[in-house]
Amino acid sequence: xxxxxxxxxxxEAAAPEAAPAPAAAASPAPTGTPSHGGPSRGGGPRREGGPRREGGPGGPGGPGGPGGPxxxxxxxxxxxxxxxxxxxxxxDYIDYKKAEILAPFVQERxxxxxxxxxxxxxxxxxxxxxxxxxxxxxxxxxxxGHTPGAGSSAPHRFSERGDRGDRGERGDRGDRGDR
Amino acid sequence: xxxxxxxxIFICRPATPEExxxxxxxxxxxxxxxxxxxIEKTELWGTKxxxxxxxxxxxxxxxxxxxxxxxxxxxxxxxxxxxVQDAVIKYMTIRLDEDMKRQKKxxxxxxxRAARRPRRNVAPAAAAPAAPAPAPAGDQSAAG
Numbered sequence: 001x002x003x004x005x006x007x008x009x010x011x012e013a014a015a016p017e018a019a020p021a022p023a024a025a026a027s028p029a030p031t032g033t034p035s036h037g038g039p040s041r042g043g044g045p046r047r048e049g050g051p052r053r054e055g056g057p058g059g060p061g062g063p064g065g066p067g068g069p070x071x072x073x074x075x076x077x078x079x080x081x082x083x084x085x086x087x088x089x090x091x092d093y094i095d096y097k098k099a100e101i102l103a104p105f106v107q108e109r110x111x112x113x114x115x116x117x118x119x120x121x122x123x124x125x126x127x128x129x130x131x132x133x134x135x136x137x138x139x140x141x142x143x144x145g146h147t148p149g150a151g152s153s154a155p156h157r158f159s160e161r162g163d164r165g166d167r168g169e170r171g172d173r174g175d176r177g178d179r
Numbered sequence: 180x181x182x183x184x185x186x187x188i189f190i191c192r193p194a195t196p197e198e199x200x201x202x203x204x205x206x207x208x209x210x211x212x213x214x215x216x217x218i219e220k221t222e223l224w225g226t227k228x229x230x231x232x233x234x235x236x237x238x239x240x241x242x243x244x245x246x247x248x249x250x251x252x253x254x255x256x257x258x259x260x261x262x263v264q265d266a267v268i269k270y271m272t273i274r275l276d277e278d279m280k281r282q283k284k285x286x287x288x289x290x291x292r293a294a295r296r297p298r299r300n301v302a303p304a305a306a307a308p309a310a311p312a313p314a315p316a317g318d319q320s321a322a323g
Contacts, residue, residue: 014216023238023293092281092282092285092286092289093278093279093281093282097186097188097275099242134271134273135269136230137272138269139189139190139229139230139231139233139239139269140230141230142230142231143231145231151313
């Protein structure tokens with residue numbers, strides 16, 4: 001590919017040298033594309049470029065296409081592999097009474113975190129789900145809303161009105177007591 | 180019926196006096212004794228914050244019991260008695276013997292697997308002393 005481009009290069013190099021003004025004036029006509037960084041498609045000077053294949057999505061600043069830039073692409077593909085915490089500690093029974101063990105696996109809103117984020121194996125994820133649901137039933141963990149010890153310091157939106165989550169307004173007197 | 184293991188947790192109102200809580204614990208023990216059940220342990224966790232409002236309370240006094248019995252209908256009786264009490268706002272019973280069996284099973288599997296596989300740490304330690312030995316021979320050949 002590069003061999004085909006080489007004989008054309010001197011001719012193309014001579015053209016802008018001979019008539020820079022008409023070339024500048026005529027440049028919009030042949031290409032018709034706005035100039036941008038990276039190799040031009042209309043057959044512009046190829047002094048800087050390598051072969052066209054590596055042009056790709058953009059110059060040095062671009063994040064790249066779905067695969068990522070080839071130079072730094074490996075960093076995007078490989079993450080530090082997470083290990084199942086329960087397998088490491090050889091825990092065969094996840095106690096629902098210990099909310100401090102379960103809280104790191106629960107999001108701020110009370111939802112169970114997926115195992116692709118926590119690195120839990122499938123077996124322990126099932127047992128973890130059972131333990132969290134039991135803890136929810138006995139009010140050790142919330143069904144929805146702010147989870148104590150889940151790592152968030154943001155105040156809950158409905159903290160003044162109680163743990164109603166997304167259920168909207170309530171009809172009773174709130175904290176004003178019973179009548 | 181085979182022997183079953185149950186976890187019983189109930190939550191009392193935060194303003195409940197300690198004597199009333201002890202009366203409740205005694206009532207549970209009496210009901211278990213009537214049916215021939217054995218209470219493995221009873222724990223008073225004290226006042227804890229609830230994750231959500233229960234009966235308009237944000238805190239509660241937690242009481243935990245572990246019961247071993249062959250009569251499954253005992254649990255129905257216990258829950259009936261706890262439900263009648265005004266001081267109790269929430270209760271839950273969980274059957275645990277299957278979980279304990281599974282825990283033992285996986286523990287045994289792990290021990291078997293560990294006993295079967297030889298440790299791989301020995302191999303590199305054996306190779307390490309052999310590594311420096313060729314080096315002096317190589318230096319002599321280079322000098323010569």
